[in-house]
Amino acid sequence: NAGVTQTPKFRILKIGQSMTLQCTQDMNHNYMYWYRQDPGMGLKLIYYSVGAGITDKGEVPNGYNVSRSTTEDFPLRLELAAPSQTSVYFCASSFQGRGQPQHFGDGTRLSIL
Amino acid sequence: QQPVQSPQAVILREGEDAVINCSSSKALYSVHWYRQKHGEAPVFLMILLKGGEQKGHEKISASFNEKKQQSSLYLTASQLSYSGTYFCGTGSREAQKLVFGQGTRLTINP
Numbered sequence: 446n447a448g449v450t451q452t453p454k455f456r457i458l459k460i461g462q463s464m465t466l467q468c469t470q471d472m473n474h475n476y477m478y479w480y481r482q483d484p485g486m487g488l489k490l491i492y493y494s495v496g497a498g499i500t501d502k503g504e505v506p507n508g509y510n511v512s513r514s515t516t517e518d519f520p521l522r523l524e525l526a527a528p529s530q531t532s533v534y535f536c537a538s539s540f541q542g543r544g545q546p547q548h549f550g551d552g553t554r555l556s557i558l
Numbered sequence: 559q560q561p562v563q564s565p566q567a568v569i570l571r572e573g574e575d576a577v578i579n580c581s582s583s584k585a586l587y588s589v590h591w592y593r594q595k596h597g598e599a600p601v602f603l604m605i606l607l608k609g610g611e612q613k614g615h616e617k618i619s620a621s622f623n624e625k626k627q628q629s630s631l632y633l634t635a636s637q638l639s640y641s642g643t644y645f646c647g648t649g650s651r652e653a654q655k656l657v658f659g660q661g662t663r664l665t666i667n668p
Binding site: 476478480486487488489490493495503504535541542543544545546547548549550551552 | 560587588590592598599600601602605607645647649650653654655656657658659660661
């Protein structure tokens with residue numbers, strides 16, 4: 446049982462480049478989330494989804510886009526990468542919302558230079 | 559709004575007890591607790607859904623005071639494996655998402 450899988454694990458981008466962070470889960474969870482974690486800080490919600498075709502903004506959505514075409518996949522798109530987007534990105538999923546535990550992927554460590 | 563955790567950091571000797579607090583300015587529907595070790599993903603510990611509810615997980619337990627909009631995590635007879643950063647995540651009735659606190663770094667020394 447793989448759980449939540451994120452790819453890539455590490456990536457270095459140049460300013461202005463774009464990329465997609467992949468996230469897939471095999472637990473048939475309805476809810477999926479993208480967080481960013483800056484060094485020594487807590488988790489900030491970027492976007493979340495309550496089911497296929499439904500997404501909503503979190504606390505820090507600027508500079509990012511998401512889509513949810515299937516239950517399993519929830520990719521995060523960075524357009525025009527900026528140094529302020531250097532962070533560790535975690536994808537998580539839960540069966541339902543705030544009343545269910547969230548299962549986290551191992552994270553993607555992204556540096557923008 | 560982001561819940562506030564206290565203390566920000568605590569250093570203990572193995573076998574000592576610790577309490578980590580999480581306070582919110584908003585009415586709470588749920589409180590989650592997670593532990594994150596350095597360089598790893600957060601791992602779920604427990605959820606509290608009702609006011610006054612207490613839950614236990616080995617020697618780690620938590621309480622939820624709905625009226626005070628607070629939760630506390632209790633670690634008793636701490637073990638070296640308890641070291642890490644503890645985060646609370648709070649959920650409101652209006653939204654199906656969590657807001658996480660800034661974390662409490664717990665260091666257990668032999």
